[in-house]
Amino acid sequence: MMITELKAFVLLAETGSVQAVAERLPLTQPAVTRQLQRLESLLDVSLLDRRAKPARLTSAGQAVLREARKVLAAVDELKRAASTNAQPQGTLRLGVVHALADAQLADGLEALGARYPGLGLQLASGWTNELLPRIDQGELDAAVVFMAGTAGGVPHAPGRLLATEEIVFLAARKTALGRHPTLLELNQIGWVLTPDGLCGSRSALRAAVESAGAPLHIAAEVHDVGLQLSLAERGLGVALLPRQRAMALRRPQLRRIAPPGLRLAMQVSLVQAPHLGALQQAVDWLAQRLAGQDRQP
Amino acid sequence: MMITELKAFVLLAETGSVQAVAERLPLTQPAVTRQLQRLESLLDVSLLDRRAKPARLTSAGQAVLREARKVLAAVDELKRAASTNAQPQGTLRLGVVHALADAQLADGLEALGARYPGLGLQLASGWTNELLPRIDQGELDAAVVFMAGTAGGVPHAPGRLLATEEIVFLAARKTALGRHPTLLELNQIGWVLTPDGLCGSRSALRAAVESAGAPLHIAAEVHDVGLQLSLAERGLGVALLPRQRAMALRRPQLRRIAPPGLRLAMQVSLVQAPHLGALQQAVDWLAQRLAGQDRQP
DNA sequence: GTACGTTACGGCGTACGTAAGAATA
DNA sequence: TATTCTTACGTACGCCGTAACGTAC
Numbered sequence: 001m002m003i004t005e006l007k008a009f010v011l012l013a014e015t016g017s018v019q020a021v022a023e024r025l026p027l028t029q030p031a032v033t034r035q036l037q038r039l040e041s042l043l044d045v046s047l048l049d050r051r052a053k054p055a056r057l058t059s060a061g062q063a064v065l066r067e068a069r070k071v072l073a074a075v076d077e078l079k080r081a082a083s084t085n086a087q088p089q090g091t092l093r094l095g096v097v098h099a100l101a102d103a104q105l106a107d108g109l110e111a112l113g114a115r116y117p118g119l120g121l122q123l124a125s126g127w128t129n130e131l132l133p134r135i136d137q138g139e140l141d142a143a144v145v146f147m148a149g150t151a152g153g154v155p156h157a158p159g160r161l162l163a164t165e166e167i168v169f170l171a172a173r174k175t176a177l178g179r180h181p182t183l184l185e186l187n188q189i190g191w192v193l194t195p196d197g198l199c200g201s202r203s204a205l206r207a208a209v210e211s212a213g214a215p216l217h218i219a220a221e222v223h224d225v226g227l228q229l230s231l232a233e234r235g236l237g238v239a240l241l242p243r244q245r246a247m248a249l250r251r252p253q254l255r256r257i258a259p260p261g262l263r264l265a266m267q268v269s270l271v272q273a274p275h276l277g278a279l280q281q282a283v284d285w286l287a288q289r290l291a292g293q294d295r296q297p
Numbered sequence: 298m299m300i301t302e303l304k305a306f307v308l309l310a311e312t313g314s315v316q317a318v319a320e321r322l323p324l325t326q327p328a329v330t331r332q333l334q335r336l337e338s339l340l341d342v343s344l345l346d347r348r349a350k351p352a353r354l355t356s357a358g359q360a361v362l363r364e365a366r367k368v369l370a371a372v373d374e375l376k377r378a379a380s381t382n383a384q385p386q387g388t389l390r391l392g393v394v395h396a397l398a399d400a401q402l403a404d405g406l407e408a409l410g411a412r413y414p415g416l417g418l419q420l421a422s423g424w425t426n427e428l429l430p431r432i433d434q435g436e437l438d439a440a441v442v443f444m445a446g447t448a449g450g451v452p453h454a455p456g457r458l459l460a461t462e463e464i465v466f467l468a469a470r471k472t473a474l475g476r477h478p479t480l481l482e483l484n485q486i487g488w489v490l491t492p493d494g495l496c497g498s499r500s501a502l503r504a505a506v507e508s509a510g511a512p513l514h515i516a517a518e519v520h521d522v523g524l525q526l527s528l529a530e531r532g533l534g535v536a537l538l539p540r541q542r543a544m545a546l547r548r549p550q551l552r553r554i555a556p557p558g559l560r561l562a563m564q565v566s567l568v569q570a571p572h573l574g575a576l577q578q579a580v581d582w583l584a585q586r587l588a589g590q591d592r593q594p
Numbered sequence: 595g596t597a598c599g600t601t602a603c604g605g606c607g608t609a610c611g612t613a614a615g616a617a618t619a
Numbered sequence: 620t621a622t623t624c625t626t627a628c629g630t631a632c633g634c635c636g637t638a639a640c641g642t643a644c
Binding site: 002003006043044045046051052056058060061062063064066067070071073074075077078079081082083084086089090091092136137138273274275279 | 346356363573
């Protein structure tokens, strides 16, 4: 109630004629008359001075006209804010898996802030299996996660696939290994893994090792990637790292190893809550950027 | 359409429960649910994340919530402006008869401006018979006018009676007149009248003189009251003036005369257009002040 | 007289309440 | 299981269009 009446009233003030209002709504004259009457009865004020035939606005009508324009402007503003094309406002709550929370991501987020100045950003890093429930809980709007597995069959991650990346094995050059070490040889050295490595790489690795006839030998479980690499450099284990990240390293004491029979890969994907509204385009923009750079150095 | 839905939505955001909204509107739960659905469909946005049972607002919902509050605030503002109790805004277009457009009125108008700071004032002076049509034409909101006639029967003026005032006769002391001159004696000197004296005093005077057996002898017709008095002082005619105004004069050369058989009077009244809305209280205030002072010096 | 706006009447759409169903906590 | 929200159905209210009327220019 009331907004349509206000529109009619403002139009009347602008055109000066009920007829003209009726044509532009479009409606019949009686309908417009009744809308105006309805508005007067809702507000309990005489808005029109009907002593003359092209009725004039009363002084109360003048005052109401000003306020009516404000109301309609506010309604337009609301519709604009509701439309998916609107400039995103508010805060985008973004989750990122630990392993990708690096400088490259920071660049992307900075660019996001530049692209959408009105948008606040709230970042949360966590493991894939932590982030996904938080999206379901409505705590996050979107998250960059990954799933890992054998190169042939990575468990398909939910959301949009941003990139597929190989996971490489890194071992110390000084370690006594042949040119093409087998998986079991590497397993004897032991693996340096991330603790809650529930993104799939650990299980794929375990499956491969066990099918080769040995139990998975975990040499170390640490969060910090720098520590993982240091351990590997010291020959205390074999570390796993996404290919791009490994190539960006300046760790000459490490060598990359490709054991026969096992190629691990991971899929980076962007998961989002449904119904993001205007935030959707920001998420889309981020997805495109992250996919576009394809995490190439 | 839409405002009731926005109310429901804002209430939902505040209470967090459809149930609570339903109780406070008051409505049944299904009705509230449908209002929310309707709003979503009107805006073509998902406002609620229904994955959880006490449904949460989506990010789009957050944005819409902000704008919805603005809309409702604007609507409240409109209702306030429409209410008769609202602070008068805009311009009060006031007409005043020439004869009352004096310093005393200026005081009243100044006080009006002080009482209603938001109110603009547009003053028009004119004759009663000019002002009344302008009210009908919607050019004026109110006017202070008067009607004159014999003391017994002043033609009743439209609008509110503010004051009844006697009209006195002023003649030069030096004029050869008895202690109680008759109407015909005064008529022989002649009358100093205002030209468009259509407010009644002239016709009452003419009727009285002619019934006494002589034609109305007009010595001068001038607008300016000062000139009228100067002419009277010089013995060139008899001037007519409201009693209060005459008593405020410092014209020792003039004497006040009360001819037997004719007492003229005038009624000051305030006429207004219908449907003034919030301006009404300003008019009421002015009427009360003008009547309250009763034009006593 | 003509144009413009207002009432009168019939039809349709829409919003509500009641009651049953789905889904979450 | 209990609470909360959503869907289904019938009813009533409200708004519009057509037509007749009243009124200012």
